[in-house]
Amino acid sequence: MQVLLVDIHPHSDPVTPISLANLAAVLRRHGHRAELLSVSAGRPASPAGLRRALTELAPDLVGFTAYQRNLSQVRAVARMAKAACPGCRTVMGGPQATFLPDDALAGLPEIDAVCHGEGEAVILELVRALADGDVDRPVAGATVRQADGSWLCGAPPATPADLDDYPSPWLDGVLDPADWDEAVLLTSRGCPHHCAFCVTPAAFGPAIRAHSVERVLEDISVVARRGSGRLWFADPNFSYDADRVTAILEGIVRRGLDVRMWVETRADMLTPELLGLLRRAGAHTVALGLESAVPRVLARTGKAIEPEAVGAAARDALAAGLDVELFSQYGLPGETLDDALATLAFVRGCGVAVRGNSNAQQMQLYFGSALARDPEAHGIHPLRHDLPPYLAPGDEFETDWMSRADMGRARAAWSTASADGGKRIVS
């Protein structure tokens, strides 16, 4: 089978499509042909060019990673694919798809299947069903449109306990580091925390599964040898295990790998020893999750951190010669405009430049988060009640503590303080 996996970033430069590349690696290992296509604002193709590429490849299945922000483009490319390659099927995975309500397919006529589970396991089953010409059979981890227009939801898929069972797209040549200014590595999945605004715990479960240190170092070696050496870790919780992080960093140093890394980590991990090790291993930036500088607000979101500890860690990292980014957002439950402005003052007080990922953004309500399941119970009031079932409220809400205008004021304050026009890199 010929599979095309399309990664769409409508508002930014292309990003290494690590999740889709993982799927492509699995498909190729099982004898299928799988290709990747990146569509972005940073290096945009023309509609004519996209049509030509689709026609020439003639895929049997086109897959997409869907987010709320790229759903319209996903739908458009799916329509182009169906027009250019009659008979091809389309599947949508990713955060937006994982928790999509069952009735959402009715509003997405160009999408034939939605992947709810771990993509590697689901895509293989889906391709097998297509190869067998049996599109009506249940596929584990997916909801599939049937020939009669109804849809059928499969059982949860079986996933391996050891992530190393999945092939590496870097080692298998699905991704060529030379194609990317910055390589993305996804070395673990899952998160044990329960932040109310986040979809990760629900998407991957509380148990963390990680690739072995050796496998991660092999991936990094390929990136260092063939690519720019710039890499960042997309793990939802890269630093959950201090021993593992230390082993990876020491391995980079021991192997003499020339890399420049962006690393998200926890404030309580940043000891002087680890800061030194990060520098030696090639880290240039550490990112810390702050969310809010107001403990009362953090407590309501279930984020178990102390802002002062984050501030101290940021200052230590800056003193050690590392750049620091603080992730924060406004519009959280219990947060007033003054609280939001206090977070801005806190970030600046830490000596962190308001740029890149340190630009705050309004909290987003996405399918799968605790807040999105029952926003009103958390004092959050979605503003639109005519949304189609495949769209979550996103940022279109007010709270008991901040009106829409207050959100605008918070945005303006952050934008004015920003050194780069407020463009966040990692959303």
Next chain:
Amino acid sequence: MIDAGPAAVERVFVDRESPRTVVAEWLAAALPHCAWSCHLVVAAPDDDGTLLAAVVDHLRREPLATLHHHQLVEDAWGEPSAALERLMTAAEGFQREAYRERCGSRLVPLPILTVPPGADPRPQLEAARGLAERLAKPSLLLSEAPSGDVAAEGAAAGLRLYLGPPEGASPLEVLTTSHVLDSALDRLAGGATLLAPCRPHLVVAGGRVHACARQWALGVATGGIDEAASVAWAPEPELCRGCLADAVAGSTGALTANLRRPEGRELALRVSAALAEAGETGPAAALARAAAELADDGRRRAEARIQEGLCRLAEGRLAVADEAFVAAAGEGVAAGDVAVHRARVQVAWRDDIEALDRYAEALELGTGLLSTEQLHMEMALSHVRLEEWDDARAHLLQAGGPTAGIAFNLGVCDLYQGRAAEALTHFDEALVLGPAADELGRVHFFRGFGLKELERYDEAVIDLERSIGLEQAELAHHNLLGFCLYKLGRHAEAVASFERAVELDPGSAVDWANLGVNLERSGELERAAAMYRRALRLDPRLDFATAALERLSTPG
């Protein structure tokens, strides 16, 4: 990865003069080949809606197309503009579908409201706020720099403020310049190479299609708009540097109006450094000056002025360089550092006396640019150039070491003070320590010079031949080699050396005469006489040539 074609054109600029119906036909053919998310910038009112109709048709045909429609509007402060209303109505239809149904085709209205010269921009600000509430992204085209209040209001409303056009320029020029600047700011934020072409774009002007803004400015077109639908973006990298430098240097007002001075300063300084590294010191200096204008504190202003001074120094514009360094001193740069920079200007000016004063100042005040030993070395070199051998030696003895440079210059001091044997010891030490590649020729030359002083001509010839191998265009090397060969009686070889010497400097009377001497000794009397005559035409005071010529003219 599969390839969906080369980088597609992301922005199309259209001027006021090109015929609208022809442009609309061209757009219909060209837009499907442009980026799926594309900007159309129309630098004139679209009074009859012809261009808008072409855009709407394109969006209706393409499932994946976002068109950012930048449209100049000249009368938004008075009666409602029909063209503006038409754009907003068309856009709102797409907006509804896009936001409610997640349709892939979008029309994003970006009206550019012009503010006439001398007019208060507040009516346009108010109109822009109203348009923003209708999901437009308006901007203002101002004729003059806005007040701080207006700039702040614009920033608070998220408005882009275009500034211009300057006298003689068109709105299209302002808008294309902004594009070049924005592309560079994006590259700066993304950590990309700064000296690179900007984002793919085309300029439709004067009924012709131009492959980039610079080519439009230079009048280079890819073809007529009524010819094939040309959408090939074809920047010429050698033009990009100048284009970028002009855009950044000319945008200090716009950066200030948009409250983007810090980014602008960083961009100007970084592009300046990149241009300086590429040897384009003139534009680099202009950008450093722009960075100084954009700096909001003395430290950053001084950093930029130092950069400007260094560029001017490399360019050879020494007075301007010195002026920049003096200006940096006024902004709080360490006085010792400024003294070092100014000393280098004096060295370039060949005013070593003044340079020594500056270095002495740096020595007294302290500088982070050079160590005490390095300062002594610089001072020693100035004294060497002034032929002040004792002073030079005193500084050389404080210059640390041992280094090849110190040993070599000690040798030069000894040589000129008549101590050739001691000089040779120093030159040998320099050779052992390993002089820099570009100094090796000089070391051999002076070693040859020392050997000549000791009348060890055979050995001198070996060093001088090595020095010539390394520095073939040095007249003195050939002259000295010729002399040594003469002393050894190797006249034919001496002739060759002096021939090379006069080749390098046909005005060197003594070398013509030396040529004559060696030809005479070789028995080529007629040629020798001719050489003597030529030498005397250049310098009649060469007594030995006069005597030789008389000797050759005397029969028998």
